[in-house]
Amino acid sequence: MLTITKSMIEKISKIMDLDKKEKEILSKYFKIQKANLKIKKHSYKAFRIIHNNSLGPGKGGIRYHPNVSEDEVKSLSFWMSLKNSLAGLPFGGAKGGIIVDPKKLSQDELQELSRKYVRAFHKHMGQDKDVPAPDVYTNPQIMSWMLDEFEKINDKKEPGFITGKPVELGGIRLRNDSTSKGGFIIFNELAKKENIKNSRIAIQGFGNAGYFMAKHLSKNIVAVSDSSGGIYDPKGLNIDKVKNIKDEKGSVQNYSAKKISNKELLELDIDILVLAALENQITKENASRIKAGYIIELANGPISNDADGILFKKKITVIPDILANSGGVVGSYFEWLQNKTGTGFEDSYIERMFDQKMKETFNKVYNEYKNSKHDMRTAAYVIAIRRILDAERLRGRI
Numbered sequence: 001m002l003t004i005t006k007s008m009i010e011k012i013s014k015i016m017d018l019d020k021k022e023k024e025i026l027s028k029y030f031k032i033q034k035a036n037l038k039i040k041k042h043s044y045k046a047f048r049i050i051h052n053n054s055l056g057p058g059k060g061g062i063r064y065h066p067n068v069s070e071d072e073v074k075s076l077s078f079w080m081s082l083k084n085s086l087a088g089l090p091f092g093g094a095k096g097g098i099i100v101d102p103k104k105l106s107q108d109e110l111q112e113l114s115r116k117y118v119r120a121f122h123k124h125m126g127q128d129k130d131v132p133a134p135d136v137y138t139n140p141q142i143m144s145w146m147l148d149e150f151e152k153i154n155d156k157k158e159p160g161f162i163t164g165k166p167v168e169l170g171g172i173r174l175r176n177d178s179t180s181k182g183g184f185i186i187f188n189e190l191a192k193k194e195n196i197k198n199s200r201i202a203i204q205g206f207g208n209a210g211y212f213m214a215k216h217l218s219k220n221i222v223a224v225s226d227s228s229g230g231i232y233d234p235k236g237l238n239i240d241k242v243k244n245i246k247d248e249k250g251s252v253q254n255y256s257a258k259k260i261s262n263k264e265l266l267e268l269d270i271d272i273l274v275l276a277a278l279e280n281q282i283t284k285e286n287a288s289r290i291k292a293g294y295i296i297e298l299a300n301g302p303i304s305n306d307a308d309g310i311l312f313k314k315k316i317t318v319i320p321d322i323l324a325n326s327g328g329v330v331g332s333y334f335e336w337l338q339n340k341t342g343t344g345f346e347d348s349y350i351e352r353m354f355d356q357k358m359k360e361t362f363n364k365v366y367n368e369y370k371n372s373k374h375d376m377r378t379a380a381y382v383i384a385i386r387r388i389l390d391a392e393r394l395r396g397r398i
C-alpha cells in the first residue's frame, strides 16, 4: 500500500512540478507512535500516525484488523490528509490501528483493549491535537469507551476528542450513513453535469457503505455482492428484501436471483459500478474488461494505479475515493464542531450544511478535472496537495 502512496506522490509531483522540499513534506510523517497493548497473556501491536497537521489537528479512524500494519496505517493517514484538505476541513490527516481479530475477543476484552489504546496515546490526542473516529471493525460503542477513558485520564469533559459517538454522548444522527449520503450527493451532481439517466447499477460490497448507497440510489440496482459472492437480476433487485435475507441468512446470495461471482459483478454490462468493499479490486488484470461508464469509489483504494490509466483510456469516469467517500469525515467535522462549541445542532441544519459542503467539493474537483487533461483522481489530488503546501508555506516550513 505504501508503494501506491509513493508512486502517487511521484506522479502528482511531476504534474504539479513540485520541488524536492515540497515532495519531502508530502512524504514525511509528523508523528509515528507505536505501543504493545497487553490483555491477559496476549500482546497486541498498536499504531497512531499523524501524517500532516498544517491544516489542523490530525483526523482519521482507528482500524482493528489482523492484517493492519504500520505501512497500511501510514498510507491511510496520507489519504486522510488529502481527503480532509480536499473537503476544505480544518484537519490534518491521521490514522490508527491495532493488529487484532476483534471477533475473537469478548466484549470485556474489547473494552480493555480500547481503553489501553487511549492510555498509550492520550498525550498526543485531544480535540485540538488529534481526533480519532471509527474505521474497519470499530464502532460507536468503542468510541464511547475511548471517550470515557480519555476524560477519566484528563479529569475533564472533552467530547470533541473523538467522533462517531452515539447521539447520547454528543454524536450526530447523520454519521451512520454520511459516507453513502455524501457519495450519493456527489453522484447526483455528476449525473446533472453529464446527463446520466436510466442507469443500470451494480454494487460490490453490501455492508455499511454499500447498503446505504443502495438505499439512496434505490432504483435500477441490478447486482450486489458480499464476501460470499453476488446476485444479478437485469430487471432490478428489491434492496429491502435483499437486506432482510442477508440479515437472516448471512449472505445476499440467498436471494432468488442469478448467482454470480464478485469477479463477474465487476465485469457486468452496466452503466454504473459502485465499489464498496475492499482495496485493489480493479487492477491491470481486469481493467480492460470493465464495461461500466462510471465508477464510484466508496471503498478506499479499490482501483490500482495501473488500472487507473487503462480506465481513463477507455473513457470510464472514476469518482475517486478521497471525494466519493469524504461524506464520512465531513459528517465527523460537524460532530466535532458541535462538541467544541458546546452546542447541539438541529438535524436539518447539519443536513443542509452537509449537502452544501459535498456539492462545493464536487464542483471544485469537476472544474479542475474538466480544465485538465487528467482523470478526476488527479484533479482531486492536485487541489488537496495545493492547499496543504500553501499552509506549509504560510507557516514558513517551506
Ligand code: NAD
Pocket: 179, 204, 205, 206, 207, 208, 209, 210, 225, 226, 227, 228, 262, 276, 277, 278, 279, 298, 299, 300, 325, 328
Ligand atoms: P463493512 O464491513 O460494513 O462492509 C463491507 C462489505 O464488503 C461487506 O458486505 C462484506 O461482505 C463485503 N465484502 C468483503 N469482501 C468482499 C469481496 N471480496 N467482494 C465483495 N464484497 C466483499 O464495511 P464498510 O464500512 O461498508 O466499508 C466498506 C469500504 O468503504 C471500506 O473500504 C472502507 O474503508 C470504506 N469506507 C467506509 C466508510 C464508512 O463510513 N463506513 C467511510 C469511508 C470509507
